[in-house]
Amino acid sequence: MAMRKLTSSFRDPSGLLFIREGILYRQIHTSYREDFEMLMNSGLYRELVGDRLLIAHENASLEHAFSKDACAVIKPLFIPFISYPYEWCFGQLQDAARAILAIQKRALMHGMSLKDASAYNIQFVGGKPLLIDTLSFERYREGFPWIAYRQFCQHFLAPLALMSYIDVRLSSLLRLYVDGVPLDLASKLLPTWTYGRFSLLSHIHLHAKSQNYFADKDAPRRSLRMSRASFLGIIESLERAVRNLTWNPAGTEWADYYTDTNYSNEALLGKVAIVDSFLSMISPKTVWDFGGNDGRFSRRASDRKIATICFDNDPAAIEKNYRTVRSKNEEFLLPLILDMANPSPALGWGSEERMSIIERAPVDCAFALALVHHLAIGNNVPFSMIAQFFSRVTHYLIIEFVPKNDSQVKRLLRTREDIFPAYTEKDFRDSFGEFFVIEQERHIDGTERVLYLMRKKPALK
Amino acid sequence: MVVMRIYNKKYSKIFFVFTVLVFIEPLQTFAYIDPGTGSFFIQMIIASAVGLSFTMRASWGTIKRFFVRKSAQPAQLAQPEETHGDEKTH
Numbered sequence: 286m287a288m289r290k291l292t293s294s295f296r297d298p299s300g301l302l303f304i305r306e307g308i309l310y311r312q313i314h315t316s317y318r319e320d321f322e323m324l325m326n327s328g329l330y331r332e333l334v335g336d337r338l339l340i341a342h343e344n345a346s347l348e349h350a351f352s353k354d355a356c357a358v359i360k361p362l363f364i365p366f367i368s369y370p371y372e373w374c375f376g377q378l379q380d381a382a383r384a385i386l387a388i389q390k391r392a393l394m395h396g397m398s399l400k401d402a403s404a405y406n407i408q409f410v411g412g413k414p415l416l417i418d419t420l421s422f423e424r425y426r427e428g429f430p431w432i433a434y435r436q437f438c439q440h441f442l443a444p445l446a447l448m449s450y451i452d453v454r455l456s457s458l459l460r461l462y463v464d465g466v467p468l469d470l471a472s473k474l475l476p477t478w479t480y481g482r483f484s485l486l487s488h489i490h491l492h493a494k495s496q497n498y499f500a501d502k503d504a505p506r507r508s509l510r511m512s513r514a515s516f517l518g519i520i521e522s523l524e525r526a527v528r529n530l531t532w533n534p535a536g537t538e539w540a541d542y543y544t545d546t547n548y549s550n551e552a553l554l555g556k557v558a559i560v561d562s563f564l565s566m567i568s569p570k571t572v573w574d575f576g577g578n579d580g581r582f583s584r585r586a587s588d589r590k591i592a593t594i595c596f597d598n599d600p601a602a603i604e605k606n607y608r609t610v611r612s613k614n615e616e617f618l619l620p621l622i623l624d625m626a627n628p629s630p631a632l633g634w635g636s637e638e639r640m641s642i643i644e645r646a647p648v649d650c651a652f653a654l655a656l657v658h659h660l661a662i663g664n665n666v667p668f669s670m671i672a673q674f675f676s677r678v679t680h681y682l683i684i685e686f687v688p689k690n691d692s693q694v695k696r697l698l699r700t701r702e703d704i705f706p707a708y709t710e711k712d713f714r715d716s717f718g719e720f721f722v723i724e725q726e727r728h729i730d731g732t733e734r735v736l737y738l739m740r741k742k743p744a745l746k
Numbered sequence: 747m748v749v750m751r752i753y754n755k756k757y758s759k760i761f762f763v764f765t766v767l768v769f770i771e772p773l774q775t776f777a778y779i780d781p782g783t784g785s786f787f788i789q790m791i792i793a794s795a796v797g798l799s800f801t802m803r804a805s806w807g808t809i810k811r812f813f814v815r816k817s818a819q820p821a822q823l824a825q826p827e828e829t830h831g832d833e834k835t836h
Contacts, residue, residue, distance in 0.1 A: 430793070435785035487792045495791075496784030515793035522796050 288351060292637035297401070299420040303351040311342070312350055313357040317420060320397075321357065324422045329395040333416070338388050340364075340410075340417045362410075364417065365571065365592055369639055370404040370440065371460035372621040372629060374603040375448050375532040376611070377414075378456065381407040382441035382527045384414040389431075389520055393513070398425040402433035404440040404465070405639075411616040428510040431519060435496075438488050439465025442526055446485055447474055449530040453600045456622070463633050468493035484526030534601030552731035559727045560585050560654070560683060563738045566725070567681050569649030576656035580606040580620055583652070587618035594648075596623035625656075626664045643677055651679035654736075657713070658687040662697045662705055668716035676720035682739040686713050691733050710735065 291302040291309075299317035303310055313321050324330050333339035342359040349358045370378060381404060389399045399421050406418040431437075440459075443466040447455040451474060458466045472493040479485040511519075548556070560582055564572075572586040577595035579602050580587075587593040595618060597603055606620035623629065623642065632639040653675065660666045675682050687694055689708055698705075714723065721739035728735050 430786050430789040432782070434789050435782060438785075483795075487788070487795065491791070492785060492788045494784075495788035499784035499787060502783070511790060511793050515796065518796035519789060519793050522792065 290351060292635070293405075293633075293639070295634070297418075297420060300355075301351060305349055305351075309361060309363065310345055310349055310351070311359050311361055311419060312352070312355040313359065313420065314354050315356040316354075318356045320423045321420070323397060323424055324419070327395040327397065329392060329397055329422070330419075332395075333388060333391060337411070337413055338384060338391070338416060340415055340419060342419060359419065361417070361419065364408050364410060366594060366619065366645060367640065368409060368594075368619065368621055369459075369629065370407075370444075371457055372623060373409075373456070374600050374607050374620065374622060375445070375453055375456070376604055376607045377409065378404070378441065378445055378448070379527060379530065380611075381414045382437075382445065383524070384416065385437065385441065386520055386524050386527070388416055390517070392422055393425060393517060393520075396425050397422045398431065399423075399433050402437035402440060404459070409619050412610050412614060412618070425513075427513065430511045431516060434519065435468075435492075436465065437523065438468060438492055441465075442488055442523065443468055443471035445527060445530045446479070446489060447471055449532050450476060450479060453532055453604075456600070460629070460632065463638065468496060482529075484522065484529065488523065488526055532604070534604040549731050552729055555730045556654075556685075556734075556736065557582070557585060559729065559736045560652070563683050563725060563736070564589065564591075564650075566738065567650060569681060571648045572650045572652065573646075573648045573679065574652040574654070575623075575625060576654070576659065577606075577620075577652065578602045580609065580618060582654055583618055583620075584615075586650075586652075587615060590617055593618050595620045596625070598622060598624040598626075625660060626666070646678035648679050650681040650683065651675055653682065653684040655685055655687060655693070655734075657684060658691070658694045658697060658708075661708055662694065668707070668713050669719065672717040672720045676741055680741050682717075682721060682737075682741075684717070684737050684739065685729075686710055686735045686737065688733045 288303055288305045291304065294300075294302040298314065299320070300311055300313045303312065330339065334341045340361050342361045345358040345360045347355060347358055370381070373381070384407060385399065385402050389402075392398055400423040401418070401421050403418075406416055406421060407414045408417050409415070439462075444456055444459055447458065447466065455474075458470075468489055472490045475485065475489065480490055564586060569586070569591055572583070572591050572593040574580070574583040574586070574593060574595045577583045577597050578599070580595040583593045583595035583606075595603075595606055597606075597620070600622055603620045603622050606618075609615070610618050610620060628642040629639075631637065631641040631644060657668075657671060660671050661668060675684075688710060689695075689698075689705075694708075717723070717737075717739060721741055723737055724740050725738035726735055
């Protein structure tokens with residue numbers, strides 16, 4: 286029987302994730318039986334699943350177990366796309382932090398506690414943060430501090446504070462540090478005046494110093510007893526700390542793109558109509574919109590209940606998009622930060638813990654609208670390499686060719702030498718023709734631009 | 747008062763450690779360590795501070811009533827006269 290253990294679930298001895306005949310299962314180890322039974326029987330599972338805070342699962346036969354130390358096997362709800370914290374905008378990381386703390390408070394009311402607070406245990410499903418690790422709970426032990434406190438501060442509070450008070454792009458530190466931003470680093474980077482804020486003074490600055498102070502000392506563990514009220518006080522203090530951090534998107538290149546573009550209203554409507562007609566022709570189940578900005582075109586897909594991801598490298602555009610998703614309860618659109626010139630790589634132990642963007646492909650259809658000139662001219666990527674990348678991630682491609690006489694291309698070339706003699710529509714078609722079959726091409730009225738619908742050549746797997 | 751003395755003894759120690767930590771220079775940690783020890787310890791201190799704040803907020807009503815009653819005593823003495831005055835108007 287073909288079975289494969291997932292490389293992301295090796296840290297927790299309570300169980301493991303594995304794939305059997307293409308279906309994802311989670312095995313629960315005998316050592317975790319009592320905690321798992323308490324989760325299921327205390328009413329906590331039902332309450333959290335009902336409030337869309339915890340992933341639902343079905344019971345599976347123990348015969349499906351991956352190894353002999355299993356006491357139960359469950360089949361979790363399928364999540365079509367796994368995103369990572371370094372791909373989230375400020376609002377997403379903040380909402381994920383709030384979800385963790387809300388879950389922890391509920392758990393305490395049922396005599397349980399979260400034994401980890403990893404941001405990687407949260408996924409955005411149906412537009413909302415969801416805890417996907419059913420084995421994150423343990424029985425609450427009176428007198429013990431929160432075991433996941435350090436992890437929460439490193440995975441959530443420190444990056445949020447850095448994003449809020451220094452620069453929102455510092456979320457990329459989560460890509461460098463697989464177990465969250467080291468607190469001594471966060472403490473060093475944060476402005477001195479943050480010592481004046483109790484939440485940051487205590488949870489980051491003093492926390493970092495305490496970690497360093499006790500690095501080579503034994504703590505007086507016998508005296509480390511914390512009442513339930515104090516435990517709750519810590520959670521509420523963290524809630525306040527997270528709530529008080531803010532960041533508002535403004536003043537970046539792309540956040541106001543559609544108010545600052547050369548598209549007339551008619552041309553924009555024409556482009557929308559062409560994208561709609563292409564979508565009707567191919568009826569994809571999944572769409573990735575690369576360079577999707579605030580999600581205007583992503584919504585042409587997500588409004589049809591197509592699971593859509595809107596990638597952009599501008600945190601402000603993604604933040605705006607996420608706020609719209611949240612306010613309108615949009616379930617089919619997930620905005621994520623991604624720099625196409627340097628997309629998320631494979632990370633973690635053996636470079637297998639976190640998947641690269643290509644490992645999370647393929648998708649049914651990708652959009653590359655008003656993007657190719659930024660890649661070819663802005664980043665000097667030849668057409669053939671752009672075409673090859675898309676052939677690795679999608680079956681269908683809706684791509685816009687922007688010619689050199691377009692004002693946006695002229696703008697890109699205004700301050701630099703034109704070293705792009707091969708930037709012509711013929712070269713574009715020839716390069717993409719190596720990997721794709723051109724199914725449709727439509728000129729966008731009122732512009733010099735052309736929209737193509739391409740299908741990956743069958744020989745290319 | 748006995749309660750206050752115990753309370754003060756407990757928290758004076760915590761504040762001492764809290765103050766000491768403020769002045770410790772952060773160092774980069776590359777050693778193989780128990781990463782939880784410092785986190786556990788600071789959590790206890792914060793919990794105490796948060797607990798102290800909670801206790802103060804919970805006791806604030808009692809403290810306020812104590813002082814208000816003291817300062818309100820002359821007014822309370824004067825109250826019957828006012829009431830009497832009101833009654834006169836009827």
